[in-house]
Amino acid sequence: MKNIDHLSLDGRSLYMLRQIYELRSVTETARLLGVTQSSVSHSLDRLRGLLGDPLFIKVGRSMVPTERVEAMMDGIDQVLQGIEDLYSQSDFNPAQSKDRFSIICNDFEHDLLVPEIFKRLIQEAPNSSLRTHQRHVTQTSSQCNGLVDLELCPYPPQDAADLVISKICTDHQITYYDASVRDAPDTLEQFLEADHAILCLGHDEDTHIDRYLKARGLSRKVSYLGPNFSAAATLVRGSNMLATAPSRMANSIFRDFAWVKTPVPLDPIDFYMVWHVRNRHSPRHKWFRDLVKSVARTLPADLQSPSQ
Numbered sequence: 001m002k003n004i005d006h007l008s009l010d011g012r013s014l015y016m017l018r019q020i021y022e023l024r025s026v027t028e029t030a031r032l033l034g035v036t037q038s039s040v041s042h043s044l045d046r047l048r049g050l051l052g053d054p055l056f057i058k059v060g061r062s063m064v065p066t067e068r069v070e071a072m073m074d075g076i077d078q079v080l081q082g083i084e085d086l087y088s089q090s091d092f093n094p095a096q097s098k099d100r101f102s103i104i105c106n107d108f109e110h111d112l113l114v115p116e117i118f119k120r121l122i123q124e125a126p127n128s129s130l131r132t133h134q135r136h137v138t139q140t141s142s143q144c145n146g147l148v149d150l151e152l153c154p155y156p157p158q159d160a161a162d163l164v165i166s167k168i169c170t171d172h173q174i175t176y177y178d179a180s181v182r183d184a185p186d187t188l189e190q191f192l193e194a195d196h197a198i199l200c201l202g203h204d205e206d207t208h209i210d211r212y213l214k215a216r217g218l219s220r221k222v223s224y225l226g227p228n229f230s231a232a233a234t235l236v237r238g239s240n241m242l243a244t245a246p247s248r249m250a251n252s253i254f255r256d257f258a259w260v261k262t263p264v265p266l267d268p269i270d271f272y273m274v275w276h277v278r279n280r281h282s283p284r285h286k287w288f289r290d291l292v293k294s295v296a297r298t299l300p301a302d303l304q305s306p307s308q
Contacts, residue, residue, distance in 0.1 A: 008050055011083045013043055014076050017055070020044065021069060024062045081278075082272050091281035094125035102148040104133040106201075107228040108245075109152035109271060112169075113251040116295045124291070149288055151274040164280065166273045166289075168296035171246040173266050174303060176233075179258035182240040188263040194222050196242045197232040200225035209264050211246060229253050247303035259303075 019029040026044065030037040048055050056063040101121065103114065110132060118130050133148060156165040175185065177194075185191045198207055204227060208212075213219055225240065226232045231254050232243045244262050245254060246269055273292055279285035 007015070009047075013047055014079060016040060016043055017069070018048060018073070018076055018080065020056060020063055021065055021073060024064070026063060035165065035252045051161070054067065061265065092287050094128070096127070097125045097284070098127045099125070099284065100129045100131055102131045102133065103150050103152060104135050104148045105152040106135050107230045108154075108254065110248060112248055112299065113152060113292070113295055116298070117292055120291055120295060149275065149279070149285060150292060152271065152292075153274060154269055154271050156272045156274055162277050164275050164277055166293075167270050168273050168293060169271050169299055170268050171248050171302045172268045173244050173262055174247045174259045175242050175244045175262045176236065176249075176254045176257040177242050178237055178239060178256075181238060184260045185242060185263070186260060191242065191263045192218060195221050195223040195233045195239075197224040197226060197241050198222055198241045199229055199232060200227070201247070207244075208266055209262070212264050212266075233257070248299070250271060250303055 006015065014178065016029060018032065019032055020026060020040070023029050025030070026040050027037055028039045033040070044055065051068065053068040054066055055069050056065055058064075103117070103139070114130075114132055121128060121130055135151070135153065149217055152168075157163055175191065177185065182194075192213075198205075205222070209218070210222075224232065224235045229243075229245050229249060230253055232245070233249075235241060236243045237256065242255070243257075247259075250257070250259055273289065273296075275285065
């Protein structure tokens with residue numbers, strides 16, 4: 001076997017090799033890397049000489065990898081990840097950062113946390129920016145495909161070994177109503193007689209309340225199923241309908257509504273921050289996570305009894 005100067009295998013060349021493997025094209029790799037095709041071809045020829053293998057065979061318009069390249073891919077991925085980890089160990093200075101940070105969430109998490117997160121972000125990293133995305137129940141994990149830094153959610157992903165899940169706050173549900181239209185639903189009977197607006201994120205329309213009632217031979221009338229709490233609040237306003245939602249919404253989405261304790265026993269709702277494990281040691285990402293945790297710690301207490 002030919003002796004190889006291992007130090008001649010630099011990260012840039014290995015990354016190029018990985019792209020040729022993925023794209024099966026020298027031309028597309030050059031376009032992706034922003035260099036000339038001849039530059040990629042020259043680097044590929046250099047690797048062929050170093051490794052003593054053709055690496056790719058041109059078949060038609062496609063570059064087909066050799067068995068040597070197939071065997072190398074896992075090792076190349078590990079080396080590239082190690083290089084990325086070394087780079088991410090560098091210090092992060094928020095005052096000098098021009099980064100865009102990103103969060104995916106629904107309207108409750110947005111209204112509860114994002115305004116203060118943005119305020120703190122601009123104070124500490126004045127040249128940075130923040131983008132938020134609406135969470136859709138059918139979409140795949142945005143952390144896995146690198147679209148966002150963090151997800152804020154009440155139901156963390158299941159079977160996600162590559163995600164880190166951290167609880168940031170807890171709330172409980174209360175029942176909101178428009179006091180200018182109707183009286184408070186003080187009893188279970190009044191609760192069941194009313195029309196209800198609920199949040200429905202997926203195909204399952206049964207909530208914890210409906211399952212509790214069904215187990216006791218009871219039911220309620222659900223007249224509206226909305227994609228978010230803001231939509232439910234819009235429908236309830238000016239009507240005799242009820243909406244059961246987290247208590248801290250009394251300070252945001254349901255600020256114009258009166259509320260009562262829900263006459264059905266409900267477990268507390270935990271809210272989580274979720275991120276990809278690859279960002280665990282990133283100083284930039286850790287700084288942003290700490291900022292979000294700090295904001296969550298300063299949240300006002302959830303409501304325990306109706307205001308007089």
